[in-house]
Amino acid sequence: MVLGEVATDLLLVDIDLELRDAQVHDLCDAAYCCGSKTRVRAATYKEAAECDIIVVTAGSKWTVGETSINFMYRNISIVRNVMDALRPISPRAILIVVSNPVDTLTTIAQGLSGLPTSQVIGSGTFLDSARLRGVVADKTGVAVDSVQLSVLGVHGPAQVSEWSAAKINDIPLEKALSDGGAQLSRDSVLNREELEYECQRQSEAVIRTKGSVPFGVGAVVLRLCATILADRGDICTVSHYHQEFDCYFSLPVVLGRNGILRNIYLPLNQDELERVRKSAHQLRKMVVRIKQEA
C-alpha cells in the first residue's frame, strides 16, 4: 500500500498498541526510503470510521490442525468488537473484510456496519484465484495475466474452481491445451485435482512455516483499494452479498468507488453451479445459527 502510493493516508488501528506503533515505524521507514507520498500513522477507531476504505484484518491466526468452529467463534467475537468500536461509519466508506472465515465474518460485519451491501466486500477467494492462475501459468508457460480462471463460492474447503469457464488468452482452456494450441502446453492435459491440491499445499506450507501470508494478502488489499479509489471498474472475484442466500460468498463483480457496481455472469457447468449453491446454503444455515446465538 505504501510503495504503490494508492492512498494519501494509511491509518493503523490494533488492540496491541506496541505492535501497532512498531508497524507504523516500519512502514514509515519504507515510505521514506522510496519517497512514497503515503503518510502512515496510528489512529483511533473514530478516525478509521471516517476513511474512504476500512480494511478489517483483526483476528487471530488459524493454526494448522485447529478446528474451524473454534477458530470461527474466536474471530466472530473479535470482528463484533471491531464493528462496535467503529460505529458510526462514514456513509461513503467501503468496508473490506479480510479476517477469516471471511464469508461468515463479512456477512456479520455488513449487518453491524449500517452500510448498504454494495459497500461491504470480503477478500473472499481473490488470493485463491490468483494462486490457481499462477500455478496454471507455470504449468502452461504463459504469463499469469493471460490465464482467466477464478475460485468461487465459500472460501475454504467448499470453494469451487471454475474450470469450465477457464481460458488462456481468451481461448477456452480445453482448446488452448489441445493439439491446435499445443505450443501453450507442456503437458497435453492439466490434472485439475493435482493443481488444486498444489495450491492448498502451498498455502498451508506458508502458514505452517511463516505463520501467515502477509505478502499475498497485502497484495489482495492493494489491488482492491486501487480499483476502488481510482474507480477503475476492474472485474474482481470477491465475497459479496447474494440476496437469494442472504449471505456473502465469492463470484466476479465490477468494483469501483461505490463498491460493487454490478455482477458478472459466469457460464458455469451444472456440477460447479450446484457445488457453489450447496456451500452457500450451508453458510446461510451457519449464519442463521450464529445470529440466533448472539
Ligand SMILES: NC(=O)c1ccc[n+]([C@@H]2O[C@H](COP(=O)([O-])OP(=O)(O)OC[C@H]3O[C@@H](n4cnc5c(N)ncnc54)[C@H](O)[C@@H]3O)[C@@H](O)[C@H]2O)c1
Ligand atoms: N481471506 C484471505 O484470503 C485471507 C488471507 C490471509 C489471512 N486472512 C485472515 O486475515 C486475518 C489476519 O491475518 P494476519 O496473518 O494478519 O493475522 P495477525 O494475527 O498477524 O494479525 C491480526 C491482528 O489483529 C489484531 N487484533 C486482534 N483483536 C483485535 C481487536 N479486537 N481490535 C483490533 N485489532 C485486533 C492483533 O493484535 C493482530 O495484530 C486472519 O483472520 C486471517 O485468517 C485472510
